[in-house]
Amino acid sequence: MARNTIMALVGGLSVALLVAAAVGTFRVFSYLAALFVLATVASAAIERADGEFDIAPYTGLVAGLGVLFLSGLTGIWLTWSPGTTTFTYVFGLPTSTFFYVLFLWALPLLGAIYYSVVFDRVGGEAVVEAIMADAREAQSEGSFPLVPRRVETPPDRRERGEPTDD
Amino acid sequence: MTDVLPLQEGIPVADDPVILAFGAVYLLVVVLIGVWGYLRTKTTGDFLITGKSVGTWVLAMTAFSVIQSGFGFVGGPELVYEFGMTGMWIFFSAPLGFLITWVLLAKRMRLLADIRNVLTLADGMYVRYESNAVRGLAGFAVAVGVIAYLATNLAALQYVMRAIFGIPVIWGLLGGAAILLGYSMLGGMIAGVWTDFLQAITMIIGAGFVLAYALSFGGGMEGISRNLASADPDLISPFGTLGGETAAVFAALAWWVLFSVGAAGQPHLVTKFYMSKSLKILKWGAPIAAISYAISSMIAFSAGLSMRAQVEAGAIEQTFSASEVAPVFVLQYTPSVVAGLILAALLAAIMSTSDSFLNIGAAAVSRDIPRALGRPIEDDRTELRVTQAALAGLTVLSTGVVYFSDALVGILGTIGWGFFAAAFVPMVVLGMNWKGATAEGAIVATIAGLVINVVYSAIPMAADVAGLVELADVINAAYPFPEAFPVGTVAMLVAIALFVGVSLATQERSYVPADLRALIER
Numbered sequence: 171m172a173r174n175t176i177m178a179l180v181g182g183l184s185v186a187l188l189v190a191a192a193v194g195t196f197r198v199f200s201y202l203a204a205l206f207v208l209a210t211v212a213s214a215a216i217e218r219a220d221g222e223f224d225i226a227p228y229t230g231l232v233a234g235l236g237v238l239f240l241s242g243l244t245g246i247w248l249t250w251s252p253g254t255t256t257f258t259y260v261f262g263l264p265t266s267t268f269f270y271v272l273f274l275w276a277l278p279l280l281g282a283i284y285y286s287v288v289f290d291r292v293g294g295e296a297v298v299e300a301i302m303a304d305a306r307e308a309q310s311e312g313s314f315p316l317v318p319r320r321v322e323t324p325p326d327r328r329e330r331g332e333p334t335d336d
Numbered sequence: 337m338t339d340v341l342p343l344q345e346g347i348p349v350a351d352d353p354v355i356l357a358f359g360a361v362y363l364l365v366v367v368l369i370g371v372w373g374y375l376r377t378k379t380t381g382d383f384l385i386t387g388k389s390v391g392t393w394v395l396a397m398t399a400f401s402v403i404q405s406g407f408g409f410v411g412g413p414e415l416v417y418e419f420g421m422t423g424m425w426i427f428f429s430a431p432l433g434f435l436i437t438w439v440l441l442a443k444r445m446r447l448l449a450d451i452r453n454v455l456t457l458a459d460g461m462y463v464r465y466e467s468n469a470v471r472g473l474a475g476f477a478v479a480v481g482v483i484a485y486l487a488t489n490l491a492a493l494q495y496v497m498r499a500i501f502g503i504p505v506i507w508g509l510l511g512g513a514a515i516l517l518g519y520s521m522l523g524g525m526i527a528g529v530w531t532d533f534l535q536a537i538t539m540i541i542g543a544g545f546v547l548a549y550a551l552s553f554g555g556g557m558e559g560i561s562r563n564l565a566s567a568d569p570d571l572i573s574p575f576g577t578l579g580g581e582t583a584a585v586f587a588a589l590a591w592w593v594l595f596s597v598g599a600a601g602q603p604h605l606v607t608k609f610y611m612s613k614s615l616k617i618l619k620w621g622a623p624i625a626a627i628s629y630a631i632s633s634m635i636a637f638s639a640g641l642s643m644r645a646q647v648e649a650g651a652i653e654q655t656f657s658a659s660e661v662a663p664v665f666v667l668q669y670t671p672s673v674v675a676g677l678i679l680a681a682l683l684a685a686i687m688s689t690s691d692s693f694l695n696i697g698a699a700a701v702s703r704d705i706p707r708a709l710g711r712p713i714e715d716d717r718t719e720l721r722v723t724q725a726a727l728a729g730l731t732v733l734s735t736g737v738v739y740f741s742d743a744l745v746g747i748l749g750t751i752g753w754g755f756f757a758a759a760f761v762p763m764v765v766l767g768m769n770w771k772g773a774t775a776e777g778a779i780v781a782t783i784a785g786l787v788i789n790v791v792y793s794a795i796p797m798a799a800d801v802a803g804l805v806e807l808a809d810v811i812n813a814a815y816p817f818p819e820a821f822p823v824g825t826v827a828m829l830v831a832i833a834l835f836v837g838v839s840l841a842t843q844e845r846s847y848v849p850a851d852l853r854a855l856i857e858r
Contacts, residue, residue: 174772174840181836184829187593191826192816196585203589207436210597213769214440217857228439246574252581255569262557263572264565267421270574274592275428279630282435282623289619293443297858298615304854305451314849316452316463 173216180209197247204239208232227291235281242273348660349502350667350679358676359500362538362683366519366531373523373530380720383524384455384699385610390529392617395608396624398532398688402604403430403625404539404632405689406492409682412633413662415578416640420564422576423640425588426595427633431626433599438622440600444768445609446618447855454610456696457603457764458704464767466849467775468708473782475704477759478603480786482697484748484755486734489690490516491745494738496686499663500679509738512687517731520691521724525611528691535684539632542681545674546666547634553669554642564641567648572641579820587820594825598757600765601828604692635678639665698727743801750793754824758785761828762835770839771856774846777839785831793823 183206190199212232215225225232250266257264263271291297309317350356377383390398408427415423448454452463457478462471490513497508519527554560564572571577575588599605612618643661646652656664662682666675702722706712713719737744762781767773792815799808812819817826839846848856 173770174843177766177770177772177836178840180766181833184833184836188817188826188829188833191586191590191818191821194582194586194818196582196589199586200589203593206593207432207596210765211436211439213766216769217771231439250574252585254573255565257561257565257569257572259558259561262559262561264561264574267561267572267574270421271428275424275431275630278432278435279623279626282431282438282626285435285439285622286620292858293615293618295616298447301447301854301858302450305851308850308853309451312850314452314463314851315466316454316459317851318450318453 176209176216177213180206180213183209200243200247201240204236204243208236208239211235227288230288231281231284234284235278238273238277242269245269245273348499348656348663348667350499350675351502352667352672352675354672355500355676355679356502358673358680359497359683362680363515365534366527366687367515369531369534370519370523370527373519373527376526377522377524377720380703380716380723381455382526383720383723384695384703385449385607386525386529388449388611388613389526390608390611390617391613392620393624394529394533395612395617396621397536397628398529398611398692399434399605399608399621400625400628400632401532401536401539401685401688402608402692403433403599403602403689404536404629404685406489406496406682406686408632409539409635409685410492410659410662412636413640413643413665414658416636417644417661418658419578419584420568420571420576420641420644421574422578422584422588422591424633424637425575425591427636428630429592429595430599430633431630432596434626434629435622436596437600437605438618440765440769441606442609442618442621443615444855445606446612446615448768448852449610451851451855456699456704457607457760458700458708461763461767461778462707463849464852465773465775465778466847467779468710470763470775470778470782471704472708473779474760474763475700475708477756477782477786478696478700479705481603481751481755481759482693482700483730483734483737484751486690486693486697486730487737487745488749488752489686489693490734490738491742491749493683493686493690496679496682499667500683506739509735513731513735516687516690516694517728520694520731521727524724525692525695528695529608529611531691532688535681535688536628538677538681538684540628542674542678543632543635545670546678547638549670549674550638550642550665553665554638554645560641560645563645563649571644579818583818583820586818587822590822590825594754594757594822594828597765598753598761598824598828601757601760602753603696603756603760604689606760606764607696608692635662694727694730697730698723701726701730747794747797747801750797750823751789752824754793754822754827755786755789757824758782758789758827758831762831766832766835769856771848771853772839772843772846773835774839774842776842776845777835777837780838781831781835784834785827788827788830789823792826 212225246266246269260268454460458471458474461474493512494505494509497512561572575584578584578587647654666678763778796808796811
């Protein structure tokens with residue numbers, strides 16, 4: 171899938187959310203909201219993608235959050251609707267509220283830990299060195315604003331072909 | 337967090353030497369940190385981004401503490417007390433926001449500061465789009481948002497100072513502003529991040545105590561839930577009661593979107609990435625910040641629900657307004673030591689957010705806007721002094737707004753989180769991840785986001801204050817969403833849609849500087 175198509179999906183979901191809110195379809199809105207959040211996370215990978223639907227290294231993160239959001243929202247809608255007045259309780263909370271607290275708040279915290287575990291794939295030393303090398307090479311060939319001043323180390327005597335003490 | 341409802345109704349006075357001692361020690365320590373920061377600040381880079389000197393824990397804690405403001409500690413329990421679970425969709429969504437911010441921006445922003453000599457968000461957007469219009473818009477949006485946010489935080493600060501020290505509100509305002517100005521202007525962001533670190537620790541410990549005491553006070557979680565359910569089942573339903581059952585669903589879900597995705601558009605948060613020693617410092621920042629915030633959000637959840645449950649059960653009498661729920665709870669139902677710690681934490685929450693606002697606002701005035709207008713301050717030492725002067729000017733301006741006009745504080749209070757989210761999520765978050773983004777898309781999206789916030793949020797409130805009720809009614813009638821549906825979410829979604837649409841329509845003008853291509857591609 172071309173990167174512009176994926177970004178168009180993010181834009182399209184924004185419009186869909188506005189429409190769903192305007193027409194008052196709150197269940198549809200809830201799932202669109204989840205898709206929007208997931209698509210935004212996935213957009214971190216759109217320039218990295220090697221092929222269609224490749225959102226590595228965030229595939230696990232997006233899939234995991236997707237399962238949690240789907241479970242949480244579906245759990246809420248299966249156990250609650252406007253007008254519900256009686257509840258069953260789990261850990262002191264109404265079941266529907268428990269679905270919210272567990273799946274949409276507590277368990278997504280694990281996503282942050284997962285991100286730290288895969289961090290080296292996007293921010294490891296090799297990745298950083300490659301990015302910085304490409305950047306410096308481009309800067310040596312062109313002129314850009316706010317480029318840091320670099321103090322070039324002069325070549326030593328041996329590199330200049332001059333006699334040395336040893 | 338943002339000021340959805342301004343904290344104008346006040347806080348009771350503690351009149352307790354233990355609480356006074358906590359407050360005094362806390363303020364003394366932050367001033368000392370300011371002096372220490374002054375001794376380490378030599379350049380504008382030191383002042384604005386600490387000279388890239390921050391490590392993992394300090395960075396994560398400062399990220400958490402700038403997002404957790406006085407609103408979270410006072411406005412949070414207030415919202416939850418008033419509307420049940422609706423408000424938790426703000427405070428339970430923010431931790432997800434840290435993850436999203438880290439995924440989308442941590443690497444991009446940190447390496448951008450190495451590839452180019454960027455010190456502000458507007459600097460970063462200037463080098464990304466190579467457009468002075470984008471730079472100027474970013475600087476303008478930061479300046480406006482900062483004045484708005486700062487005024488509402490100072491409005492809260494004056495009451496907290498009064499609560500702790502028992503002084504008149506005016507002295508609370510002037511004293512609090514003077515201390516904030518002192519350590520922010522002296523020590524810049526070096527002092528800012530270390531006071532934030534101290535403030536974050538204070539908030540986490542305070543929140544832990546509030547959770548324990550509130551659950552005990554309310555008779556345990558199930559006791560709280562059952563009391564609320566018998567009074568009004570919607571209070572403890574997943575979406576709460578704000579605006580009615582169906583409207584509450586939309587309000588809650590819209591806050592979920594705004595406070596998770598919108599976090600990545602908060603300039604006082606994302607510029608923290610410039611400050612880390614290296615990229616690897618950011619590796620564990622997301623879980624530390626997210627879990628810290630999750631713990632601190634227990635104040636809103638537990639104090640708000642517990643107090644409402646006890647009132648509904650008839651165990652206590654409601655002799656306070658909703659905005660006084662948190663201070664009344666800590667002053668009346670926790671020991672003095674705990675109350676002192678929590679009020680110091682509240683002071684910390686307000687000041688840690690305010691110093692970051694001051695920092696980025698001053699930079700917008702001294703650096704971003706002059707450069708966008710083609711009038712940069714070339715000498716670094718002069719730029720540093722002008723930044724410090726701008727910081728003082730912003731503090732005086734915001735203090736003046738609070739002193740002279742409660743109405744203006746309220747109007748400005750409507751320009752907050754959603755304002756920044758609409759301005760910066762498309763331009764910064766999507767723009768730093770998508771090579772197809774264009775300057776035209778960024779400009780149109782930012783202007784649209786700002787206009788929607790002003791038209792549907794600030795103008796109706798201003799019209800109400802000015803007695804132009806009919807104008808406010810006309811604007812509100814033209815709002816095509818449920819009344820409780822936050823304007824900030826609408827502004828952010830419209831801005832994103834326009835950003836993508838205009839960028840796609842102007843693809844022939846899409847451009848990424850050669851030295852930034854690898855940063856966006858990998």
